[in-house]
Amino acid sequence: MIRQVLVAAAFLTASPAMAQDMAMDLTKTDLSTLKAGTYTLDPSHSSLIFEVNHIGISTFRASFDSFNATIELDPADPSTAQLTARVDVASLDIPTPEPEGFRAMLLAPPWFDVAGHPEITLTSAAIRLTGERAAEVEGALTLNGTTAPVKLTVTALGGWEGNQYDPNARIGFHAEGSFMRSALGFDVGLPPPGTTMGVSDEVRFSIDAEFTGPAWEG
16 A cells, blocks of 8 residues: 555656656556466455345345465467466455454354364466456355355456556456355255245355566566
C-alpha cells in the first residue's frame, strides 16, 4: 500500500511531461507483454467473499481476511498456468452484527475445525480458455481435511509489465464459483429434504485478486 501511495504522490507532483510518461506506463494493459514466471498475491488488493442461503429467505455473506496464492503463469499459453491458494480459517470475518459466540461456534466442529485444520486449500488441475481473457478453472478444494472438485469462472481484468514507478508486473483477476459443502463432509445444518429450513448445501464464492510478478527490466 505504501508503494501505491508513493506512486500516486509522484503522479500528483510530477511535471506535465513526467506525468504523461507515467500515465502511458500505467495504462499498459496488454497481457501479452507480461513475462512468464511466478505471480504472488497482493493481499492488500484482494478479497474473498462467500455466501449461503439461510432458511430460504435470505443470503448470509462472510469473508476470509487472510489468504495467499501463487500462479505459475506463461501469458503466451495461459492454459498451462498452475494455481495454488491457502486460506487462513481463523481469519473468518462476519461483517454483520452477530449473536454472542456465533463466530467461535463456526470456527469449531462440526463447522470449521480451525484447531485441527487451520487452512482451506485450492489447487488447480485444468484450465480451459473460454475467451480472450476468460477461462474455466477446475481444481481440488480441501476443507476440514476432505477434498472435492471445484470449478471457477475466471476473468483476467488487466495487467502490465511494470514501470519505473511500480517495478514489477501486475495482473488482476475476478473469479466466481460454487460447491456443495456436503461433498466435503460439511453437512451440519443442511435443510431436511424438500425444505429450505437450514443453511443451503450450495456455497457460492467471489474472489478478486491482484498479483505481482517478475521484475520490470526497463
